[in-house]
Amino acid sequence: xxxxxxxxxxxxxxxxxxxxxxxxxxxxxxxxxxxxxxxxxxxxxxxxxxxxxxxxxxxxxxxxxxxxxxxxxxxxxxxxxxxxxxxxxxxxxxxxxxxxxxxxxxxxxxxxxxxxxxxxxxxxxxxxxxxxxxxxxxxxxxxxxxxxxxxxxxxxxxxxxxxxxxxxxxxxxxxxxxxxxxxxxxxxxxxxxxxxxxxxxxxxxxxxxxxxxxxxxxxxxxxxxxxxxxxxxxxxxxxxxxxxxxxxxxxxxxxxxxxxxxxxxxxxxxxxxxxxxxxxxxxxxxxxxxxxxxxxxxxxxxxxxxxxxxxxxxxxxxxxxxxxxxxxxxxxxxxxxxxxxxxxxxxxxxxxxxxxxxxxxxx
Amino acid sequence: xxxxxxxxxxxxxxxxxxxxxxxxxxxxxxxxxxxxxxxxxxxxxxxxxxxxxxxxxxxxxxxxxxxxxxxxxxxxxxxxxxxxxxxxxxxxxxxxxxxxxxxxxxxxxxxxxxxxxxxxxxxxxxxxxxxxxxxxxxxxxxxxxxxxxxxxxxxxxxxxxxxxxxxxxxxxxxxxxxxxxxxxxxxxxxxxxxxxxxxxxxxxxxxxxxxxxxxxxxxxxxxxxxxxxxxxxxxxxxxxxxxxxxxxxxxxxxxxxxxxxxxxxxxxxxxxxxxxxxxxxxxxxxxxxxxxxxxxxxxxxxxxxxxxxxxxxxxxxxxxxxxxxxxxxxxxxxxxxxxxxxxxxxxxxxxxxxxxxxxxxxx
Numbered sequence: 023x024x025x026x027x028x029x030x031x032x033x034x035x036x037x038x039x040x041x042x043x044x045x046x047x048x049x050x051x052x053x054x055x056x057x058x059x060x061x062x063x064x065x066x067x068x069x070x071x072x073x074x075x076x077x078x079x080x081x082x083x084x085x086x087x088x089x090x091x092x093x094x095x096x097x098x099x100x101x102x103x104x105x106x107x108x109x110x111x112x113x114x115x116x117x118x119x120x121x122x123x124x125x126x127x128x129x130x131x132x133x134x135x136x137x138x139x140x141x142x143x144x145x146x147x148x149x150x151x152x153x154x155x156x157x158x159x160x161x162x163x164x165x166x167x168x169x170x171x172x173x174x175x176x177x178x179x180x181x182x183x184x185x186x187x188x189x190x191x192x193x194x195x196x197x198x199x200x201x202x203x204x205x206x207x208x209x210x211x212x213x214x215x216x217x218x219x220x221x222x223x224x225x226x227x228x229x230x231x232x233x234x235x236x237x238x239x240x241x242x243x244x245x246x247x248x249x250x251x252x253x254x255x256x257x258x259x260x261x262x263x264x265x266x267x268x269x270x271x272x273x274x275x276x277x278x279x280x281x282x283x284x285x286x287x288x289x290x291x292x293x294x295x296x297x298x299x300x301x302x303x304x305x306x307x308x309x310x311x312x313x314x315x316x317x318x319x320x321x322x323x324x325x326x327x328x329x330x331x332x333x334x335x336x337x338x339x340x341x342x343x344x345x346x347x348x349x350x351x352x353x354x355x356x357x358x359x360x361x362x363x364x365x366x367x368x369x370x371x372x373x374x375x376x377x378x379x380x381x382x383x384x385x
Numbered sequence: 386x387x388x389x390x391x392x393x394x395x396x397x398x399x400x401x402x403x404x405x406x407x408x409x410x411x412x413x414x415x416x417x418x419x420x421x422x423x424x425x426x427x428x429x430x431x432x433x434x435x436x437x438x439x440x441x442x443x444x445x446x447x448x449x450x451x452x453x454x455x456x457x458x459x460x461x462x463x464x465x466x467x468x469x470x471x472x473x474x475x476x477x478x479x480x481x482x483x484x485x486x487x488x489x490x491x492x493x494x495x496x497x498x499x500x501x502x503x504x505x506x507x508x509x510x511x512x513x514x515x516x517x518x519x520x521x522x523x524x525x526x527x528x529x530x531x532x533x534x535x536x537x538x539x540x541x542x543x544x545x546x547x548x549x550x551x552x553x554x555x556x557x558x559x560x561x562x563x564x565x566x567x568x569x570x571x572x573x574x575x576x577x578x579x580x581x582x583x584x585x586x587x588x589x590x591x592x593x594x595x596x597x598x599x600x601x602x603x604x605x606x607x608x609x610x611x612x613x614x615x616x617x618x619x620x621x622x623x624x625x626x627x628x629x630x631x632x633x634x635x636x637x638x639x640x641x642x643x644x645x646x647x648x649x650x651x652x653x654x655x656x657x658x659x660x661x662x663x664x665x666x667x668x669x670x671x672x673x674x675x676x677x678x679x680x681x682x683x684x685x686x687x688x689x690x691x692x693x694x695x696x697x698x699x700x701x702x703x704x705x706x707x708x709x710x711x712x713x714x715x716x717x718x719x720x721x722x723x724x725x726x727x728x729x730x731x732x733x734x735x736x737x738x739x740x741x742x743x744x745x746x747x748x
Contacts, residue, residue, distance in 0.1 A: 026418035030425040033629055041412050041420050048408035049401070055389035055707070057404050059588040059634065062393040062710055095458035095590060096611055099625040103609035131610055220626055225422040227458060227590040227628030244607040246466035247494055248459055262462040263583055265590030265628065266396055271422065344418070347425055 027369035030347035031174050031322060031360040032200065032221040039281075040274040040364075058270040063263050072264075075273035082276060082285055085209050085232060092231040092251065093259040093269050098124070098199045098218040100229065102131035104249045105168065105195055109214065110136055111240040113165035117141040117192075119158065119184075122149040122173035123353065124197060132168070135242065139164060149176045152317040155184055166193045166213060172201035172319050174221070175351045177311075177358065179319035183211045193237060201321050202230070203279060204363060205289040213237050221321070222362045224272030227265045279363065288363050295361050295370040296320040302374050308381035326356035329384075333357075336380060343376050345369075390732035393710035394537050394685060394723040395563065395584040403637040403727075421633040426626050435627075438636035445639060445648055448572050448595060455594040455614065456622040456632050461487070461562045461581040463592065465494035467612050468531065468558055472577065473499055474603040476528035480504040480555075482521065482547075485512040485536035486716065487560060495531070498605065502527060512539045515680040518547055529556045529576060535564035535682050537584070538714045540674075540721065542682035546574045556600060564684050565593070566642060567726060568652040576600050584684070585725045587635030590628045642726065651726050658724050658733040659683040665737050671744035689719035695747060696720075706739050708732075 028035040051058050054067050061068040076091050085091060094100070105128075106116060116136050118129045120143035132138050139161045142153035160167060167186055172179040179201060186194045193213020202217040209215065209232060219228035231251065238252040247253055253261050282288050300318055303311045303325055311318065311325045327333055336357070340348050350356040361370055391398040414421050417430050424431040439454050448454060457463070468491075469479060479499050481492045483506035495501050502524045505516035523530060530549055535542040542564060549557045556576020565580040572578065572595060582591035594614065601615040610616055616624050645651055663681055666674045666688055674681065674688045690696055699720070703711050713719040724733055 028419055028423055030423065030428070033422060033424055033426060033626065035423050036420065038412070041422075045408050045411035048411065049404050055709070056391055057399065059396060059404075060391055060393065060398050061396055063396060063589065064715075065393070065710065095460070095463075095628075097458070097625045100458075100609070100611045103611065107609070134607075134610075218626065220629075225628075225630045226426065226626045227631055242607075244497075244605075246463070246470070246609070246612060247497075248463045248466065249609060262460045263396065263581065263589045265458075265588075265631070266583075267588045267630065268590055268628070346418070347428065352427075 026344040026346050027365065027372060028346045029359045029361065029365070029373070031351070031358060032218070033226045034221050034360055034362050035364045036224070036271070037275065037278045037364045040271065040278055043274055044271060059267045061266065063260060063266050068266055071270050071273055072259075075269055075276060078273065078276040078280060082203065082279060083207065083209055083232075088235050089209060090233050090235055090238070090255040092233065092254045093264050094229040094231055094254060095227060095265055096229055097226070098197055098216060098229065099127070100249070101197065101216040101231070102128045103135070104251065105166070105214065105216070106132045106135040107245045107249055108241045108251050109193065109195065109237060110165040110242065111237075113163060115139055115161055115164050117160050117164040117167040119143070119153065119167070119169040120145060121152055121170055121178050122176035124173055124175070124199075125170045128168060128170065128197060136165065141167070144178070148312070149173065149178060150312050151314040152178055152180055160186070162190050164192055166195045168195045168197070170197045172198070172321055174200040174322050174360075175354060177313050177319040177322045177324040178317050179321065181317070183208065193234065201319070203285060203288070204292050204321060206285040219268060219272055221360070224275050225268045228268035228272060275364075291367060292320045292363065295365065295367055296323065298367070298370050298374050299323045299359060299361070302377065306381055308385065309377065321360060321362055323359045323361060324350060324354070324356060330355070332384060339380060340376060343372070345373050345376055389707040389709050390728070390735060391709050392722045392724065392728070392736070394714070394721060395581070396589045397584050397723055397725050398727045399587070399634070400638065400641045400727045403634065403641055406637055407634060422630045424629065426623060426629050431629055434633050434636055435622075438632055438639060441636065441639040441643060445566065445642055446570065446572055446595075451598050452572060453596050453598055453601070453618040455596065455617045456627050457592040457594055457617060458590060458628055459592055460589070461560055461579060461592065462490070463612070464560065464579040464594070465491045466498070467614065468529070468577065468579070469495045469498035470608045470612055471604045471614050472556065472558065472600060473528040473605065474600075476526060478502055478524055478527050480523050480527040480530040482506070482516065482530070482532040483508060484515055484533055484541050485539035487536055487538070487562075488533045491531060491533065491560060499528065504530070507541070511675070512536065512541060513675050514677040515541055515543055523549070525553050527555055529558045531558045531560070533560045535561070535684055537563040537685050537723075538717060540676050540682040540685045540687040541680050542684065544680070546571070556597065564682070566648060566651070567655050567684060569648040582631060582635055584723070587638050588631045591631035591635060654730060655683045655724075655726065658728065658730055659686065661730070661733050661737050662686045662722060662724070665740065669744055671748065672740065684723060684725055686722045686724060687713060687717065687719060688722075692747075693718070699743060702743060703739060706735070708736050708739055
């Protein structure tokens with residue numbers, strides 16, 4: 023193969039260093055004679071891996087000791103049920119902010135367990151912006167406030183953390199699947215953070231949950247045992263066999279992030295990469311980005327060609343140039359470049375250069 | 386490292402050929418320039434992998450077309466809830482056969498959703514046998530009959546398939562986590578088969594479900610969307626992102642099984658391996674296997690030393706000889722040798738020779 027750049031929205035590109043290490047250790051982890059896939063999750067070898075993964079995550083995000091870190095399965099979609107099943111705590115309603123398709127899915131599922139108050143929505147402008155907090159209609163009786171910090175499909179991102187009055191003990195809950203670890207972030211603002219791993223963390227099949235301890239232990243009666251956060255917290259995520267290999271790869275990704283200088287450094291690189299694309303998109307009439315400037319995602323850059331008849335040609339030529347998986351989500355069309363932590367600046371520069379060249383060819 | 390043999394009960398040993406292929410393809414699957422971990426689950430590359438995995442499984446097990454194959458997450462423990470939530474279909478009770486710790490866990494969870502009728506139990510003899518079917522007290526109003534075909538901890542295995550009258554439309558449900566694919570098996574006897582992957586299928590994080598189509602679509606109201614089999618069936622296990630890498634490794638294991646000659650051939654090898662250990666255990670007073678002869682597991686061989694003061698010494702010397710993870714489950718003590726499909730005959734022979742030598746030393 024020749025080198026390619028993979029702009030998939032998830033499962034997504036991983037650091038080459040991580041894949042090389044996983045390859046080298048595949049048949050024999052640290053002289054154990056075993057692949058990580060073959061290790062008992064309760065053996066000392068895997069315990070070492072799991073503990074290092076958690077401590078590196080705690081260090082990178084500055085997670086305080088009154089928060090539990092859970093390594094679960096099921097994807098962010100499983101959290102759409104687990105959040106209401108665990109966090110309503112006797113309340114009958116929850117606040118949701120609707121900024122796009124993932125928010126909408128979370129709302130649909132929560133509606134099965136409570137009355138959802140959509141405190142704000144960007145549906146009026148086809149989800150191309152984040153509603154300012156002064157426009158939100160929060161309910162003082164809500165069990166929690168839920169938002170999606172980055173809409174992977176729409177390319178809309180919160181560049182601020184909502185401020186929720188703590189008078190009513192209403193925790194802030196965030197689906198951070200596609201922008202977790204892309205910047206420093208103060209965990210203490212949140213009651214619960216969740217993220218599917220397959221964008222910025224590691225392989226599909228692992229779901230990260232960071233939860234404030236006081237929120238544990240009040241699930242709805244019908245909650246399946248494995249949907250009860252407290253069960254996992256009490257068992258250090260080993261109530262049943264965890265997705266061990268996905269945890270291992272995530273651990274390698276976290277070690278790589280630390281080598282890059284941590285989240286402050288990775289944020290600088292992410293800003294550089296996003297600006298490379300957005301500055302060019304604003305400078306041309308050939309392409310168009312629908313999202314308002316202040317709310318554009320640093321992780322997922324959606325854009326359209328003014329002439330959609332050229333879409334197929336664009337994708338074909340991009341692929342011939344080693345620029346892969348740029349097709350937009352099937353529900354919105356157009357293009358989308360996902361540029362998570364593991365996408366090198368070089369890949370984004372090559373994409374921008376290709377887009378310019380393609381525009382010139384067809385001007 | 387020197388070569389070791391890994392007797393872990395799960396996650397467990399994988400075929401060396403599988404690990405070598407995974408290593409060689411880690412950075413570039415079939416010239417795609419991508420690791421399988423980096424592929425969009427909806428892209429043509431991963432679709433090829435998923436389809437081949439399912440068709441190889443269908444071929445190996447002879448799965449008829451009126452059965453759906455689902456690749457889920459959550460482990461067998463998630464099935465302990467999903468089964469009652471989906472299969473009660475208006476009934477208020479279900480039959481369970483209790484043959485040990487995993488049956489007991491399944492019963493505890495089912496009790497949260499219905500009245501469990503324990504139709505038979507081996508608790509009277511510390512779960513060292515399988516109750517004969519003529520002793521079962523099945524309930525004609527049950528939603529289903531559930532059993533555990535192999536108790537991983539106790540080492541008790543069904544060497545026969547229960548025969549359930551079809552007069553009352555009561556499907557037979559089996560937890561086959563630790564003996565699936567160890568022998569040929571007629572799927573048509575079952576309404577639902579489930580298995581965590583981390584014993585005989587592949588890595589932890591993947592859960593296999595094989596379900597007869599007519600059983601889909603009648604979940605309890607409160608069932609989380611991802612606990613609804615029909616949602617997964619309708620979306621070819623891609624309602625949300627599946628555990629892609631675990632599916633890929635499982636696919637490699639299935640291809641390896643086909644190369645071994647399929648399930649009839651692997652069963653012969655499994656019988657050879659099990660006999661190697663059980664024949665020796667029956668021939669000595671130094672060790673003891675508590676399970677009645679007719680119900681001994683071919684997959685998990687539990688045994689104790691007559692003198693438990695020698696346990697630590699046994700484990701230390703075994704490890705020094707490259708015989709790893711032989712310690713029994715923390716709840717039962719003693720030793721356990723798990724000898725799944727991927728354990729070579731050579732490994733079992735080496736274990737038997739070591740056990741003999743150790744016994745001679747300490748006679």
